[in-house]
Amino acid sequence: MDNEGEKDMSQTKVNSLASIAATRTPGTSAMGVGLEARNVHAWFGQKHVLSDISLDFYAGTVTALIGPSGCGKSTFIRILNRMHEFIPTAAMAGEVLLDGKDVYRSGVDVTKIRLGIGMVFQKPNPFPSMTIKENVLSGLKLAQIKINNSDELLEDCLVRAGLWSEVKDRLDQYGGTLSGGQQQRLCIARSLAVKPQVLLMDEPCSALDPGSTLRIEETIRDLSKTMTIVIVTHNMQQAARVSDYTGFFLSDGGPGELIETAPTSHIFSNPKDKRTEDYVTGRFG
Amino acid sequence: MSTVTENKPQGSNDPNQMMVPRPLKPWKATPKQLLPDVFGAIGTVIASLILVLVSPLAGILGFILTFIVLSLFIAASISWIRKDRKAAANSVSTIIIYFLAAFVLLPVASIVFEIIRKGAPGLSIGMFFDDMSVTASDAPLSEGGLLHALVGSLYVVALATIVSIPIGLLTALYLTEVKGKASGTVRFFVQAMSGVPSIVAGLFIYAVWMISLGGSYNTAAGSLALAILMIPTVARTAEEVLKLIPTDLREAGLALGATQWKTVALVVIPAARSGLITAVILGTARVAGETAPLLLTVGGNDAMNWNPFSGNNSALPFYVWKNFGLGTETGAERAWTGIFVLMVVVMIFFTIARVLGNKKG
Numbered sequence: 001m002d003n004e005g006e007k008d009m010s011q012t013k014v015n016s017l018a019s020i021a022a023t024r025t026p027g028t029s030a031m032g033v034g035l036e037a038r039n040v041h042a043w044f045g046q047k048h049v050l051s052d053i054s055l056d057f058y059a060g061t062v063t064a065l066i067g068p069s070g071c072g073k074s075t076f077i078r079i080l081n082r083m084h085e086f087i088p089t090a091a092m093a094g095e096v097l098l099d100g101k102d103v104y105r106s107g108v109d110v111t112k113i114r115l116g117i118g119m120v121f122q123k124p125n126p127f128p129s130m131t132i133k134e135n136v137l138s139g140l141k142l143a144q145i146k147i148n149n150s151d152e153l154l155e156d157c158l159v160r161a162g163l164w165s166e167v168k169d170r171l172d173q174y175g176g177t178l179s180g181g182q183q184q185r186l187c188i189a190r191s192l193a194v195k196p197q198v199l200l201m202d203e204p205c206s207a208l209d210p211g212s213t214l215r216i217e218e219t220i221r222d223l224s225k226t227m228t229i230v231i232v233t234h235n236m237q238q239a240a241r242v243s244d245y246t247g248f249f250l251s252d253g254g255p256g257e258l259i260e261t262a263p264t265s266h267i268f269s270n271p272k273d274k275r276t277e278d279y280v281t282g283r284f285g
Numbered sequence: 286m287s288t289v290t291e292n293k294p295q296g297s298n299d300p301n302q303m304m305v306p307r308p309l310k311p312w313k314a315t316p317k318q319l320l321p322d323v324f325g326a327i328g329t330v331i332a333s334l335i336l337v338l339v340s341p342l343a344g345i346l347g348f349i350l351t352f353i354v355l356s357l358f359i360a361a362s363i364s365w366i367r368k369d370r371k372a373a374a375n376s377v378s379t380i381i382i383y384f385l386a387a388f389v390l391l392p393v394a395s396i397v398f399e400i401i402r403k404g405a406p407g408l409s410i411g412m413f414f415d416d417m418s419v420t421a422s423d424a425p426l427s428e429g430g431l432l433h434a435l436v437g438s439l440y441v442v443a444l445a446t447i448v449s450i451p452i453g454l455l456t457a458l459y460l461t462e463v464k465g466k467a468s469g470t471v472r473f474f475v476q477a478m479s480g481v482p483s484i485v486a487g488l489f490i491y492a493v494w495m496i497s498l499g500g501s502y503n504t505a506a507g508s509l510a511l512a513i514l515m516i517p518t519v520a521r522t523a524e525e526v527l528k529l530i531p532t533d534l535r536e537a538g539l540a541l542g543a544t545q546w547k548t549v550a551l552v553v554i555p556a557a558r559s560g561l562i563t564a565v566i567l568g569t570a571r572v573a574g575e576t577a578p579l580l581l582t583v584g585g586n587d588a589m590n591w592n593p594f595s596g597n598n599s600a601l602p603f604y605v606w607k608n609f610g611l612g613t614e615t616g617a618e619r620a621w622t623g624i625f626v627l628m629v630v631v632m633i634f635f636t637i638a639r640v641l642g643n644k645k646g
């Protein structure tokens with residue numbers, strides 16, 4: 001799957017994190033400047049679950065978030081696209097900048113934010129009342145977007161999600177008739193249809209077989225050419241295979257913290273923090 | 286994956302040469318294994334009969350009681366002898382479950398059977414085209430008809446359903462989707478309302494419409510009384526159905542940039558559609574046979590009244606009630622036929638709703 005060019009690219013990224021950071025000036029990249037979390041905290045009721053997370057997601061890269069269960073990875077990415085606020089007890093502090101503008105600034109249209117920052121969930125969740133085709137195009141109806149050629153968009157999204165060849169003859173069947181791995185790629189296609197800048201994936205492969213997992217990893221690599229991807233994963237090999245950057249979260253009983261973030265190869269070969277090393281080598285977690 | 290079929294694993298045989306075994310159900314008991322059970326059952330029936338004949342126990346009730354006790358005892362003994370105590374406990378609980386199921390089914394089956402037996406003979410085509418306005422109470426069944434009651438019933442139930450569906454569903458949506466501050470209070474009142482006796486609903490409309498507002502009997506007033514009974518059923522059932530829709534689906538909709546109402550309308554309600562239709566069916570079933578609230582609001586009528594918003598009207602339960610009350614033989618026959626028609630109408634309605642509900646998309 002990985003061709004030489006891509007390897008070179010990520011190698012360059014690894015070698016020149018600083019220079020990439022330097023080029024992140026608003027408006028210079030075709031894909032925007034990406035997504036930046038600044039001093040993010042999260043609470044559920046009185047319970048402080050995330051403390052002071054600052055993490056940048058550069059446009060056109062894949063960032064993996066790893067860490068033991070319960071350290072706040074899901075909470076963190078749900079803060080990024082403002083899904084956190086659906087939990088009645090939830091609270092947060094800090095800023096999340098999309099193209100330099102805080103998604104939590106007052107007066108912002110939340111639905112526009114979620115349109116720009118798509119999400120793929122842990123369990124495949126195609127809409128049961130809709131066919132495959134309707135599922136892919138559902139975002140247009142839901143977000144009230146009008147387009148001219150929906151068939152073209154349908155094919156484009158399914159191709160990019162790596163599902164087109166498997167479903168092109170059964171577009172009018174229900175989404176529930178697909179296998180788990182196909183359903184998850186259908187959900188990815190569904191997210192792509194509204195053309196998000198950023199795609200958040202919360203353990204997208206944890207319910208899938210190895211074959212489907214590989215297909216989705218290929219899809220992620222392909223998508224990263226045109227969008228920014230954040231993926232939570234418990235699978236170290238997966239993080240190593242798909243991501244350019246990795247962030248390691250950990251909670252020592254208190255709120256979750258970002259222990260270390262670096263180009264993925266650094267995290268796995270040469271982590272700065274002892275706890276990161278212990279985690280990625282499987283000594284705990 | 287799609288390509289798996291093309292490269293078969295090396296070791297596998299050509300399917301043409303493979304012996305295809307006959308499909309079996311090895312978990313099913315063979316006739317030989319069933320023999321003791323069959324003998325046991327027959328033995329139990331015979332033993333019960335003998336016991337009832339030689340003892341002071343008498344009649345069907347005595348037989349049933351003896352049969353239940355004996356079958357539990359014999360089944361337990363057979364299982365214990367053939368296997369062990371666990372098997373005996375298993376047989377006993379299985380038999381108890383069968384008896385309980387029969388106890389539930391028996392009354393229902395006997396009601397349906399009785400209605401068909403007594404109601405079907407009185408059916409005639411003519412009765413669906415005539416009313417009772419010029420028919421004497423002891424006239425033969427060939428005269429008059431129940432068109433007025435049928436139309437009245439359809440009117441009153443249809444109007445009640447039209448009123449109840451939006452109110453009931455919106456209440457359920459408030460409880461499950463909006464989860465507003467008043468949810469607890471609303472849920473409490475809905476639950477309290479579902480315990481309201483039907484005559485109270487009738488009295489309420491009577492007090493408001495007739496006494497306070499000075500209105501007179503009409504079909505729409507009756508449908509409001511029925512709606513009072515129907516709304517809590519619809520709301521509670523719909524709430525249960527909506528609660529079963531996974532949060533994940535709602536979040537998927539919201540994550541695509543939808544507003545909450547778009548998500549509810551395009552994702553949640555379609556996903557719950559079949560269950561929501563059941564909710565409405567249950568609500569309709571609750572009110573279709575109501576008589577008391579109609580007495581106070583619709584007033585009753587022997588003649589056709591096509592206008593649901595003015596004048597007395599009849600309804601099938603009302604027609605049944607009135608004809609039984611006449612005390613004549615033909616009156617009783619008309620009543621049974623009325624019950625039969627009511628049952629068939631309700632069943633037709635349910636079937637239609639079910640078919641619509643199961644058809645996806």
Ligand SMILES: Nc1ncnc2c1ncn2[C@@H]1O[C@H](COP(=O)(O)OP(=O)(O)O)[C@@H](O)[C@H]1O
Binds near residue numbers: 049073074076089
């Ligand atoms: N809805 C919620 N209400 C209260 N606490 C929650 C809720 N969701 C998550 N938490 C708590 O927040 C912490 C972080 O959870 P989560 O973000 O799901 O972790 P992760 O995804 O890393 O496994 C955990 O301690 C968890 O118990």
Ligand SMILES: [Mg+2]
Binds near residue numbers: 073202
């Ligand atoms: Mg999680």
